[in-house]
Amino acid sequence: MQAVIGLLVMMPGASYGLETYCDGRQDGAQCFGPLGGTVVLQLMDKALQTERYKFDGKFRVNNLSRNDSAEYKFEISDGINIKEKRALRLTIQAPVSSVRLASECLSQGEKRVSCSSGGGDSPQYSWTLDGHSLTDTELLSVNTETNSITLRQHVSGAVACSVENNVSQVSHKEEVSNCGFIFINCSSNGTQISQWVFAANNTLCIEPTTPPTISTVDHSLLVCAVRAALVVFALIGIAVYFAWKNKNCKKAEGSAYRPEREHQDESVVMVEM
Structure with a gap:
């Protein structure tokens, strides 16, 4: 020894x-x-x-x-x-001293996440998403030369990079969001469209589900105006009806009174004779 x-x-x-x-x-x-x-x-x-x-x-x-x-x-x-x-x-x-993460959005909505470490001999890199290993549905590619991964367009969550060698292990975690892309799958003018597009600038296959706010306001005003007109017409109709009924009643009273007077006159004449 x-x-x-x-x-x-x-x-x-x-x-x-x-x-x-x-x-x-x-x-x-x-x-x-x-x-x-x-x-x-x-x-x-x-x-x-x-x-x-x-x-x-x-x-x-x-x-x-x-x-x-x-x-x-x-x-x-x-x-x-x-x-x-x-x-x-x-x-x-030499042990690994620190780990840093950096992310960037690519042209088609993918997200590249790079991992770098301070110090450390023969470092090995590994990745997780929300505590679990990345799957093929989440991971698009891995680049061992740049120590980076490319995530698919819909992926978001807590991405962690762990760097280790035979004497140390250090990890760092950051929240990563998607790049604002949505998947379009529809038919426009007979052409099938299936692709990822930036949601804020999307002009493909847009089908408005609700009319504009101003149209909704105009429609509501029109309905209110029609209802108000119906109420006014109803009130006018009721007034005309009662006026007509009152007039007919007066006529009926006059017709019933005059024959009685004629009859009384004839009776008087008959007495004189």
């Missing part, structure tokens, strides 16, 4: 930054440590402790630097006989 012990002697002190763990109990183990941080190497089981070496089988290597990336060989013995020979490779990586 001389190589590992020598490494510990060269880098004593407190732990800085991130900390990773590596199981080095198997020969040829691949271990990763964060630059400026700590790696915990599990080299032995507790059951292998002897009276001479009392420890939990773990070694902590602090304040890691680039120069610590190497292959380390060590031996495990009981102080007299060598029990096992082993090797492990330790790779030091």
Whole structure:
């Protein structure tokens, strides 16, 4: 274990930054440590402790630097006989420090979302929408060179980009809305139209469902005017009817009175005779 012990002697002190763990109990183990941080190497089981070496089988290597990336060989013995020979490779990586998102609308209403990270060796990018992996109905394309994705026209929600390597993982989430496009599927002048168009400038297949506001106002005024005219005509008709009825009643009273007087005159003449 001389190589590992020598490494510990060269880098004593407190732990800085991130900390990773590596199981080095198997020969040829691949271990990763964060630059400026700590790696915990599990080299032995507790059951292998002897009276001479009392420890939990773990070694902590602090304040890691680039120069610590190497292959380390060590031996495990009981102080007299060598029990096992082993090797492990330790790779030091700079951790990811930050993640940023940027989005833009494309000409057909798709939305491109780009992800960039600060620092980090060999970063790997992954994406989610509202907490779930993107599906083919939501995702149009992925560009691994620019670390960007292109979302379909109808997609909106919380888009998260996660950046990770073997020693760190950082993610960032932003709300993304669609670009204001709608899908048109109709027939105009015998031509079938099926495409995405910007809703604010759309002039295709527009069928007004309600008349303009001014027409609605005019129609309401016309209805009110007609109703008012009907009421006026009804009142005039009622007045004419009662006037005609009153006149007929007076005529009827006059006709009934005059014959009585003639009869009375004739009676008087008859008496004189």
